[in-house]
Amino acid sequence: MSLSPSPPRATAREWTGLAVVALPCLVYSMDLTVLNLALPVLSRELQPSGGQLLWILDIYGFFVAGFLITMGTLGDRIGRRRLLLIGAAFFAGASALAALADTAALLIAARALLGLAGATIAPSTMALIRNMFHDAGQRQFAIGIWIAAFSLGSAIGPLVGGVLLEYFHWGSVFWINVPVMALTLALGPRLLPEYRDPQAGRLDLASVALSLAAVLLTIYGLKQMAEHGPAAGSLATTLLGLAVGALFVRRQGRIDYPLLDVRLFAHAPFCAALAAYALTCLAMFGVYIFITQYLQLVLGLTPLHAGLATLPWALSFVAGSLLAPTLAARWPRARVLVVGLVAAALGFGLLAAGQGLWTLLPATVVMALGMAPVFTIGNEIIITTAPPERAGAASALSETASEFSGALGIALLGSAGMVVYRHGLASAWPTGLGADAVLAAGASLGGAVHLAQVLPSAQGAALLQAAQGGFTDALQAIALVGALLVGAAAWLVARMLRGVDLAAAPH
CATH class of the missing domain: 1.20.1250.20 (MFS general substrate transporter like domains)
Incomplete structure (x- = not known):
């Protein structure tokens, strides 16, 4: 009786590549919390309205959540390394735009672009880890480092923001993203493997629109209820989002290459x-x-x-x-x-x-x-x-x-x-x-x-x-x-x- 060969173990190249993958994850999660201590100075310099101030904080997370499913499937189609590098370049550019913003509206737009770019990072990096680490034990440890990068980024976001605001302009909380993404762009093509689905079909734009609408409407409605209590408007928004989500799931079972493979369930x-x-x-x-x-x-x-x-x-x-x-x-x-x-x-x-x-x-x-x-x-x-x-x-x-x-x-x-x-x-x-x-x-x-x-x-x-x-x-x-x-x-x-x-x- 023949035994199946053991999966290949990762080498120094894969572990160095893991560091390249973990760095953008840390920055991505840090951007969720890094602005928390900057609100007083933002209010003084940009003079946003109360609604604009909330959007400055919230729109990044909204766009990350809204585009995650689309970006995960897009990476399977065009290549996970390619998507990560495109997202890193886009993230660096949006960070520079946010750092230079001189109006609340421009900062909100830059944060939205950051969210769109950030949505490429989590699914592409996690999927790359599967391609880089074939041994189950090594892959679990690599995912542990990946999770640790996210946790550390969220934790140090307010501390990093506080230190930078003590000595520099508020735009510095965005400038720190640029060298990290530049390093990813420099080392990623050398250290990260490429993988795409050779049988991938055309991206279903109707599914993209439905998934985006479902996530944004539902999360926005829930957030409004959290901030202002249950109200007819927020409840209607949440229910509409759930209804659109049901249409999205129904469509996934009827098309050849869905964004969400319902067979996984x-x-x-x-x-x-x-x-x-x-x-x-x-x-x-x-x-x-x-x-x-x-x-x-x-x-x-x-x-x-x-x-x-x-x-x-x-x-x-x-x-x-x-x-x-x-x-x-x-x-x-x-x-x-x-x-x-x-x-x-x-x-x-x-x-x-x-x-x-x-x-x-x-x-x-x-x-x-x-x-x-x-x-x-x-x-x-x-x-x-x-x-x-x-x-x-x-x-x-x-x-x-x-x-x-x-x-x-x-x-x-x-x-x-x-x-x-x-x-x-x-x-x-x-x-x-x-x-x-x-x-x-x-x-x-x-x-x-x-x-x-x-x-x-x-x-x-x-x-x-x-x-x-x-x-x-x-x-x-x-x-x-x-x-x-x-x-x-x-x-x-x-x-x-x-x-x-x-x-x-x-x-």
Whole structure:
């Protein structure tokens, strides 16, 4: 009986190429958060309206999410390396345009172009990793580094922005993208392999339009609900987006070469990994928006100290992403996923049970260590379950699920948390404050803190205590919901992968 040959192991060329792949991923994710500390100076210099200021922040993520599926499939058609290099050149140009913007409208347009270029990075880099690393253990470790680059970029975005704004013009937060993308353009053709689907058909423009409309409408509606509460307009926008999404999925089952191969959903490992990834992102994003406010407005940390307080979370995520492949080499991947999810649920539970910085820090570390295998091994299962010629599309679907779940977490858990906050605020409302104060304090914790600063000292102190107490209750309640969601993901993975041999997935 003949044994099938072992897959070739990666050489120094592939590992150096991985560094070339990881750098644009770090910059791509850093751009999601790097502007957070620049809002005051942007408001002063460009004088945007309130709506324009929100679009400056949001349009990048909207366009990334909207074009992920299209770009993943486009890379399968024209070549993944080619798409990455085109995206890197486009990203560098859009970064220069953003750095030189002298009006709010021009900055919004530049951020939209950055999002369009950024959508090429995640699916093309993940798909390239599949082509570069054929050994399963090495591929898992490479994906761990890929995930770590994303995590580190999101974590250091505010810190990098703060340091640059301390010494340079706000445009510097965009100029730093240019040399990274230039390095990618210089080294990519030498170190990265090219791969395309030789049987690819024509890009279906109707599917492109439907996918873009579905993602943008749904995420926009969810974000509006998160910021302003449920309203007829935001609910209608979300439902319209979901309806367009249903038309998109229906069309994919009827055309010869779809953007989204619905046959992937017939594979239990693919569905289990995607569901675990989506539920984890939903819980993580929903809780994270409360953590950042809690650090500054309840515990009283400065923005810099609050950023430093999130570093253990980010570094634990990096460590967990790099450790996950070692665990998967010793134990079945399904077991590693389930144990990681259970650990993450315990971290959420610890956050729900206590309060204060010295509870929050270990809780977020446990959460991050537990979630990291879901991101690393889960993504590896997603791209290896798909046929090699559809790896880009599968990776794009994974990232789109992350964006959708993040937006849903912010909208649903954010709204639920604000209900808890307002209830706590009302139960301890200081006497003598009128309806205007109720409206301002109930809108956000920031509004309550600002109002407390201008009130007479006794009333201000009472209002601040009530608001901070209500917000702490909200954080704990949402952390408990997060624990239940991640626990449900653990049960779902255990049930769906019972008796399934993940080692038999195509490599």
